[in-house]
Amino acid sequence: MPALAFALLAGLLFGTGIALSGMINPAKVLNFFDVAGTWDPSLAVVMGGALVVTAVGYRLVMRRPAPVFDVRFHLPTRRQIDVPLVAGASILGIGWGIAGFCPGGSVPAVGLLEPDAFVFVASMVAGIAFSRFALQPGAQTLEPRKTTS
Amino acid sequence: MTEFTPWMSLVGGMFIGLSAVTLMALHGRIAGLSHILAGAVLPSQSLRGWRIAFLVGAVAAPLALSSVPGVTIPFSSATPLPWLIFGGVLVGIGVQLGSGCTSGHGVCGLARFSTRSVVATLCFMATTAATVFVVRHVFGGF
Numbered sequence: 001m002p003a004l005a006f007a008l009l010a011g012l013l014f015g016t017g018i019a020l021s022g023m024i025n026p027a028k029v030l031n032f033f034d035v036a037g038t039w040d041p042s043l044a045v046v047m048g049g050a051l052v053v054t055a056v057g058y059r060l061v062m063r064r065p066a067p068v069f070d071v072r073f074h075l076p077t078r079r080q081i082d083v084p085l086v087a088g089a090s091i092l093g094i095g096w097g098i099a100g101f102c103p104g105g106s107v108p109a110v111g112l113l114e115p116d117a118f119v120f121v122a123s124m125v126a127g128i129a130f131s132r133f134a135l136q137p138g139a140q141t142l143e144p145r146k147t148t149s
Numbered sequence: 150m151t152e153f154t155p156w157m158s159l160v161g162g163m164f165i166g167l168s169a170v171t172l173m174a175l176h177g178r179i180a181g182l183s184h185i186l187a188g189a190v191l192p193s194q195s196l197r198g199w200r201i202a203f204l205v206g207a208v209a210a211p212l213a214l215s216s217v218p219g220v221t222i223p224f225s226s227a228t229p230l231p232w233l234i235f236g237g238v239l240v241g242i243g244v245q246l247g248s249g250c251t252s253g254h255g256v257c258g259l260a261r262f263s264t265r266s267v268v269a270t271l272c273f274m275a276t277t278a279a280t281v282f283v284v285r286h287v288f289g290g291f
Contacts, residue, residue, distance in 0.1 A: 003175070003176070003198075004198055004199060005202075006171065006175045006176075007172070007175070007176060007198075007199035007202035008202040008203070008205060008206040009171065009206065010168045010171040010172040010175070010176075010180065010203055010206065011168070011202060011203035011204060011205060011206020011208075011209075012206035012207070012209060012210045013165075013167050013171060013210075014164070014165060014168035014169075014182075014203070014206065014207045014210070015206060015207040015208060016161075016210040016214065017161045017162065017163070017164030017165035017167070017168060018161065018165065018207070019161070019210060019214050019215075019222050020157050020158075020160055020161035020164060021157065021158045021160075021161020021162055021164075022151070022157065022158055022161065023158075023161065024211060024222060025151065025222075025223050025224050025225060026224075026226045026227075027151055027223075027224075027225035027226065028151040028223070030281055031150075033277050033278040033280075033281040033282075034281050034282075034285055036285075036286055037286065038150050038151070040151045040152065040153050041153055042151075042153055042154050042158040045155050045158040045159050045162060046158045046159075046162035046165070047162060048159070048162060049158070049159045049161070049162025049163040049165075050163065050165040050166040050169070050256045051162075051166070051259055051260055052163075052166065053163050053165075053166025053170065054166040054169045054170060054256055054260035055259075055261075055262075057167070057169070057170030057173070057174075058169075058170065058173060058261060061170060061173050061174040066177065067173065067175055067176055067177030067178075068175045068176075069176050069177075070176055070177040073177040074177050074178055074179070075179070075261070076179070076248070076258075076265070078265065079265065080265075081264065081265060081268050084246045084247065084248075085246075085247050085265055085268060085269055086247075086269075087246055087247070088242070088243045088244065088245065088246025088248065088269075089243065089247040089249075089254070089268070089270070089272035089273045089276075090243070090247075090272045090273065090275075090276045091239050091240075091242055091243035091246065091276075092239070092244055092247055092250060092273045092276075093243070093274065093275065093276030093277040093279075094239055094243075094276050094277070094280050095236040095237065095238070095239030095240035095241075095242075095243055096240060096251070096273065096277045097236075097276065097278070097279070097280025097281045098228065098232055098236035098239070098280060098284065099228050099233050099237060099240065100226060100227075100228060101226075101236070101237070102182075102250055102251040103181075103182040103183035103186060103244060103250040103252065104165075104182040104251050104252035105251075106237075107186060107207050107208060108207050108208060109211070109224065110208050111207070111209060111210065111211035111212035111213075111215070112211050112212070112215055112222060112224055113212070114224055114226065116226040116228070116233055117226075119230065119233050119237065120233055120236070120237040120240075121186070121237070122237070123233070123234045123235075123236070123237025123238050123240075123241065124183070124186075124237040124238070124244075125187070125190055125191070125241060126237070126238055127238035127239065127241020127242045127243075128186075128191065128241040128242070128244065128245045129241075130241070130242065131241060131245035131246060132187075132191070135242070135245075135246070
């Protein structure tokens with residue numbers, strides 16, 4: 001199962017990155033946004049490092065006709081800036097600001113066996129399920145919606 | 150109070166980028182944690198295996214790192230339980246409506262120069278900053 005092994009490797013890289021960067025720590029994440037208080041600019045450096053590697057890497061990877069273990073690249077195709085995008089991202093930010101966890105930070109934090117991470121991840125999954133099945137009953141699968149993330 | 154850690158954060162960020170590039174090169178997928186998680190645990194018609202494998206890795210790495218003698222991974226969460234649950238539900242609703250999160254829009258989307266991801270990232274950065282300001286400086290913090 002090389003495909004699964006490499007997905008595991010990608011996950012290990014992700015978890016290592018979140019842990020080393022400090023983004024596993026809600027206090028550090030929140031301090032980035034607290035310019036008027038205990039400001040910690042680390043998150044900007046994390047995003048900068050991740051963006052440069054991803055932008056260059058994606059450019060190289062996209063020269064190939066297809067990924068190694070699939071017949072095509074699964075990329076979002078929607079282009080329009082609509083109300084759900086702006087409203088959803090804004091709601092995400094309010095939750096992130098309250099809890100200090102975002103999806104990418106909270107999943108690796110489960111590996112630290114921190115109870116708060118378990119509570120947050122469970123609540124987030126409940127929110128996704130509520131949104132998907134109650135607010136957007138037509139959107140029950142991921143692929144046809146062509147999401148970014 | 151947390152210290153500015155430019156080098157560790159830069160290296161950590163580059164690992165996050167390597168993860169995104171690896172997943173795209175091999176599986177052709179965006180490394181967006183919210184949708185990998187949702188696709189793994191909620192009913193859907195899409196493939197589960199690679200998502201579960203990715204999540205196992207994402208959880209196992211900090212678990213392994215923190216069990217190395219002498220290594221401590223700083224963690225501090227001050228949000229009271231009801232607010233933590235409320236914040237989690239809001240994040241869940243937000244990523245579903247907005248088609249992505251900090252990793253999907255903020256890293257993978259921006260790296261593809263996606264206009265939707267630029268708009269989403271500006272929106273959530275702004276509302277997060279506003280929320281932190283209100284929580285800490287209007288209400289005096291948790």
